[in-house]
Amino acid sequence: MTPEEFGYVRPSSLAEAVAALAQPGAKLLAGGQSLLPLMRLRFAAPKTLVDLQDVAELRGIEARGEEVRIGAFTSHVDVAAGAPWQALREAAEQTGDRQVRRLGTIGGAVSHADPAGDLPAALLALGARVELVGPEGRRSLAIDEFFVGPLMTAAQENEVLEAVFVPAEGKGSGSAYRKLRQEASGFALVGVAARLRLDGAGRCVAAGIGVTGVGFTPYRARATEELLVGTAVSDVEVEKALGAIVQDIDVASDAYASAEYRAEMCQLFGRQAIAAAKAQARS
């Protein structure tokens, strides 16, 4: 179906984009791989689309001190090829399909805030943050404060998500993303991203666990993280930590998977992600 009528502007700078977004009913268009399907089904009908493809400030991956900045308009293909952290690259590579990954962007995927999105799980595990720019200036928000509900974020309607920042990969670090695909849609029935940092003796000094497809929003499994820190990440210790992975979560149940099955799959895919992150951290 053809979307409802709308106006179209193509700003060439971030300042112009912020100004265009201030118009009532305006919405940002990045890769369009989530927004255009919604507009075609007429679930969304913005008055104006602000196409970000010419905004250079939103492009590219670069080191910034202790962090790596990933511009919001960076495509999944480019994240899969050039982002730090294996978990992030694996999540990008498992998002959508080849054509979707070419046009779809990290900023778009994060802003769409699908409760089963792949990239959010990896970004949560990495302890990423986002920078938003609006008429009142710039602000930074931790990624776990960004997802507030299904398809809902903490961004204001007049703010542009400019970039995602992830910590630089330190020595002894490793990460991975493992996912159970819904075969028809490719979305995660369950997806778990793990990040570990081990000291010279193989003891876990930092852990991040991001889970998608399971709760109301993608979330950070903090209880599991806490149970991993200080351990040698042995099978028994991992088992115990994963016992808390759906703690305080209202686990989703639908035609594809019951809550019980999802919780069980969190254990399985969590175990795989942690094992892969551990192997990397040691190498």
Next chain:
Amino acid sequence: MIIELTVNGRAVRRDVEPRALLVDFLREELSLTGTKIGCDTSQCGACTVLLDGHAVKSCNMLAVQAQGRRVVTVEGLRDLVPENVQQEGLHPLQAAFWNSHALQCGFCTPGMLMSACDLLSENPDPSDEEVRHGLEGNLCRCTGYEPIVFAVQQAGKTLREAGLSPLGTAREGVRE
């Protein structure tokens, strides 16, 4: 609004509504009906075209987004390679699909060809698994995919022997 772009090597200038999808623009405005509309949910990939040399779904993109860019549809596929590499007027990918019976009803074929073109330009010699992963955005309801995977690999072989990428650019060091 007025857009200018290149379609199959030709400069095109047209007045379009912002809401026109690229696939509708190609089919209705330019009469390039080789690009198909197979679903309404951006899942089937029958509408796949090349945008600046990469496969994208033209149903999931606005015509205005293609302003200033290069689009190749299945009608322009064979002209990407020189005539001496074409087989009876077909691109090696089209010839391989023909020779391997990699289609039954043929509706998904244009999209399969364009996705395969993108895949082979990145990976000249893909394994079965790599072809399947590369074509996961294209659905075929007839063939069961086996002959499609085979055809893509055959086309890859032909192109390697010719020292060419499927986009027609010379490829060093892959000639067998």
